[in-house]
Amino acid sequence: MATKGNNLSDFDKTKLPEAKDFKIGLVVAEWNAEITENLFQGAFDTLIEAGVIKENIVRWNVPGSFELIYGCKKMAESFAMLDAIIAIGNVIQGETKHFDFVCQGVTQGIRQLNVEGDIPILFCVLTDNTKQQSIDRSGGKHGNKGTESAVAAIHMAELKKNSKFYEL
Numbered sequence: 001m002a003t004k005g006n007n008l009s010d011f012d013k014t015k016l017p018e019a020k021d022f023k024i025g026l027v028v029a030e031w032n033a034e035i036t037e038n039l040f041q042g043a044f045d046t047l048i049e050a051g052v053i054k055e056n057i058v059r060w061n062v063p064g065s066f067e068l069i070y071g072c073k074k075m076a077e078s079f080a081m082l083d084a085i086i087a088i089g090n091v092i093q094g095e096t097k098h099f100d101f102v103c104q105g106v107t108q109g110i111r112q113l114n115v116e117g118d119i120p121i122l123f124c125v126l127t128d129n130t131k132q133q134s135i136d137r138s139g140g141k142h143g144n145k146g147t148e149s150a151v152a153a154i155h156m157a158e159l160k161k162n163s164k165f166y167e168l
């Protein structure tokens with residue numbers, strides 16, 4: 001289902017788990033900072049709106065999206081008490097195939113961290129053909145991928161922390 005026609009910022013607050021005890025990390029790439037800062041703000045505001053305490057949120061910056069892999073790995077190793085980590089980046093197609101390798105690299109790297117680690121790591125990385133597509137998805141006409149990722153982070157934190165065997 002494409003983002004177009006669906007707003008990334010739409011969510012039902014009443015369906016969110018209780019988040020006041022959750023500890024959330026965010027690792028933010030500084031490449032395309034005007035986009036990634038909007039993604040971060042969307043995620044941060046959503047976490048606070050959902051009840052996460054500001055003191056339970058930690059942020060680290062890394063140079064580019066490829067460094068999100070190491071940054072998230074290091075954050076998970078340093079803060080084992082975290083309930084979720086959100087990786088925030090924006091990769092925009094240039095003239096060469098570098099876009100493909102950065103996107104594939106960060107995707108596979110974060111995938112591997114989820115496979116190997118115990119802290120869920122959310123993929124808030126915009127991989128766009130144009131800057132306008134990034135603008136549209138970081139607080140523009142299609143909403144904010146940061147908001148969407150924060151909602152997912154709260155659900156994954158709940159799964160990690162409070163998963164139970166429910167009678168069907």
Ligand SMILES: Nc1c(NC[C@H](O)[C@H](O)[C@H](O)CO)[nH]c(=O)[nH]c1=O
Pocket residue numbers: 029031032063064065066067089090091092093102
């Ligand atoms: N072109 C973009 C990059 N490139 C930089 C890489 O992410 C990485 O920092 C470099 O290859 C050194 O390891 N990064 C983005 O986040 N967005 C881009 O559009």
Ligand SMILES: CC(=O)[C@@H](O)COP(=O)(O)O
Pocket residue numbers: 091092093094095096097098099100102
């Ligand atoms: C995604 C990138 O690394 C890209 O922005 C670099 O641009 P170019 O492919 O023109 O070197």
